[in-house]
Amino acid sequence: MTREHQGGTRGLAAARKGFWSGLRFTSLRLRLVLVFGLVALTAAVSASGIAYWLNREAVLTRTQDAVLRDFEQEMQNRAGALPEHPTQDEVQHTAGQMANSSQRFAVLLVAEGTDGAAVYGSSGGLGGFALSDVPESLRTAVNKEQKVTSANKHPYHLYWQRITDDDTPYLVAGTRVIGGGPTGYMLKSLEPEAKDLNSLAWSLGIATALALLGSALLAQALATTVLKPVHRLGVAARRLGEGKLDTRLRVSGTDELADLSRTFNSAAENLEKRVADMAGREQASRRFVADMSHELRTPLTALTAVTEVLEEELEYEGEGEGGSFDPMVEPAVRLVVSETRRLNDLVENLMEVTRFDAGTARLVLDDVDVADQITACIDARAWLDAVELEAERGIHARLDPRRLDVILANLIGNALKHGGSPVRVSVARADDEVVIRVRDNGPGIPEDVLPHVFDRFYKASASRPRSEGSGLGLSIAMENAHIHGGEITAENAPEGGAVFTLRLPQDPSPPADEDAEDTAGAAGDGSRGKDAKGQV
Known part of the structure; x- marks a missing residue:
């Protein structure tokens, strides 16, 4: 007669726990x-x-x-x-x-x-x-x-x-x-x-082994029966996650799995309707913005012509050769001129945004000397005294000159407006990329604002609902970088100031489309994210 040791019970419990854990x-x-x-x-x-x-x-x-x-x-x-x-x-x-x-x-x-x-x-x-x-x-x-x-x-x-x-x-x-x-x-x-x-005992042991084998085969068959609908549900869920909203499950039976399939089909149908509704609303919103922008261009053209005449009169009066403006009216005239110019920039930016959203923006590529392109952008906007350029001549890339000018104008103009001069622009080649860095001399960008500087209409401070920019400049710059296959990042330099880094491939892919739009986003929008409002 043998006696079982109590330690064996503890060991068995530990082994059982490890088995279930695995x-x-x-x-x-x-x-x-x-x-x-x-x-x-x-x-x-x-x-x-x-x-x-x-x-x-x-x-x-x-x-x-x-x-x-x-x-x-x-x-x-x-x-x-x-x-x-x-x-x-x-x-x-x-x-x-x-x-x-x-x-x-x-x-x-x-x-x-x-x-x-x-x-x-x-x-x-x-x-x-x-x-x-x-x-x-x-x-x-x-x-x-x-x-x-x-x-x-x-x-x-x-x-x-x-x-x-x-x-x-x-x-x-x-x-x-x-x-x-x-x-x-x-x-x-x-x-x-x-x-x-x-x-x-041997007979009972053999019978137990046969029963175990039979139960394993039966369990395999039952598992296949149970898991097959679950597998189909998993495949359908993956297809739904890939955007195939018309995915449905075949329902058969009245058990819990059939009820689960019906619930999935109902959820997929509601999701498809909701997405279709949201897509319709988004398309209508884009069409509204595009139509509104086009409709505003006609009166803006007339207003721009008038404001140019008023601006010339103001300059003529400022030269001391006589003028027709009452001193009480002159501030209002100057406000009309500046706001008309700002409204014109906003309409141009909205039209550019609608092109990106609709997927109609195309590149017109050309062999560009990057240093010459940056110099031309700075010279056209009279920024020569406020910008320091460190660029080696001879760095060429196949880019869209007009869109590159929009990117540079927004980055440099933003740095001048919010960071202060001097703004340092450097150009380098890294592997098959052209790297352009724009660094200002300001206090930098708050850490909570950094992730949102490229958002449309982002408002960094609720106390400043209005600014000189439209809040779309950096967003348009990012879209122009993306269409080249590039990227823009923003960070703060350890020694102070904000640094915007533009990376563009020297030869973007896919090949360029020779059809281009008539207008591009307004340069120098100056929207670092201080006066933005929401995501459109």
């Missing part, structure tokens, strides 16, 4: 198969264990009852017939007769001889059955005289015990002849029964 990272199919297999294994092992235990008890009890009944009968018939003080030969002969019963067990008889000494008689089977082969506890129980009562009519009883010797099970029993007779012990081998029980 199982969480496996596929759902494998988890279903394993869980189903574990349930089936538990059920099969439990059923096999119960069946084995019931059969074991039945076999042993049946054999035990038959042996004990035969031994008790032999003790009454043969041992009880011995004289009160038998001789050695009589005891030996009787033990041999008792061993020849149908159950074939070994017998040991202990009697008191004529001289008062113990007389032993053994059947001689099983290598000689001796008193030392009988457990001490069994001998004590057999020889203990019980008090005779109404419930206990005999002073001595039959006792038995199962023992194991050299891995062979035995049944040992003992009793005394009532009325003063010998004490008898019996030893019966249970090896045939043990072999039968081992065969039964």
Whole structure:
């Protein structure tokens, strides 16, 4: 008989915890198969264990009852017939007769001889059955005289015990002849029964293995049945995420998976309607902005002509050669001139933005000397005294000169307006890119504003709802960089000031389209993000 150590239980619990911890990272199919297999294994092992235990008890009890009944009968018939003080030969002969019963067990008889000494008689089977082969506890129980009562009519009883010797099970029993007779012990081998029980255990084990294999195959089939709709749902969700809003699932059945498919189809249909509605609204909004910009150009053209005349009159009056403006009216005239110019820039920027949103903006590429292009941009806007250029001549790239001029004008103009002079512009070549850096001499850009400087109409301060720029300059510059296949980044220099870095490929791809628009975004918009408002 073995004793289980408590430490084994703790180790088993730790192993089980580690198993389930690792199982969480496996596929759902494998988890279903394993869980189903574990349930089936538990059920099969439990059923096999119960069946084995019931059969074991039945076999042993049946054999035990038959042996004990035969031994008790032999003790009454043969041992009880011995004289009160038998001789050695009589005891030996009787033990041999008792061993020849149908159950074939070994017998040991202990009697008191004529001289008062113990007389032993053994059947001689099983290598000689001796008193030392009988457990001490069994001998004590057999020889203990019980008090005779109404419930206990005999002073001595039959006792038995199962023992194991050299891995062979035995049944040992003992009793005394009532009325003063010998004490008898019996030893019966249970090896045939043990072999039968081992065969039964093997059969149950094979049945358990087959049940486990069958449950694994069944679990695989069930997992396929369950996971197939889930797989289709995952594929449909990925297609929906890729923008294929017409994706739908085929619904069959009335179970939970079918209900899930219906819910997915309903959600996809609502999403498709919502996206279509939003796309329609966005398209209408773009068309409204484009139409409004075009409609404003006609009156703006007339207003621009008038304001040019008024501006000439102001300059003429300023030269002291006589003028027609009342001193009270002159500030209003100057305000009309500046606001008309600002409105004209805003309309031009809006038209440029609508081209980018509609995807109609195209490049007209030419071989450009980058340093010459920057110099021309600075000279055209009279920024020579405020800008320091560090550019090596001979750095060429295939770019759209007009769009590059728009980018440079916005970056440099922005730096002059918000950072102050001198503004340093440098040009370098890095691999297959042209890198242009524009650095100002100002306090830099606040960290919370940096991520939004290229947003349309972004307002960095709610207390300044109005500025001289339209809030679209840097956004248009970024769009022009993107259409070249480039990028603009903004950061603060460690020694102070903001740095805008423009990276453009020397030969953009795809090839340029020779169709170009008539106008570009207004240069020098000066919208670093201080007076913006929302994203359009």
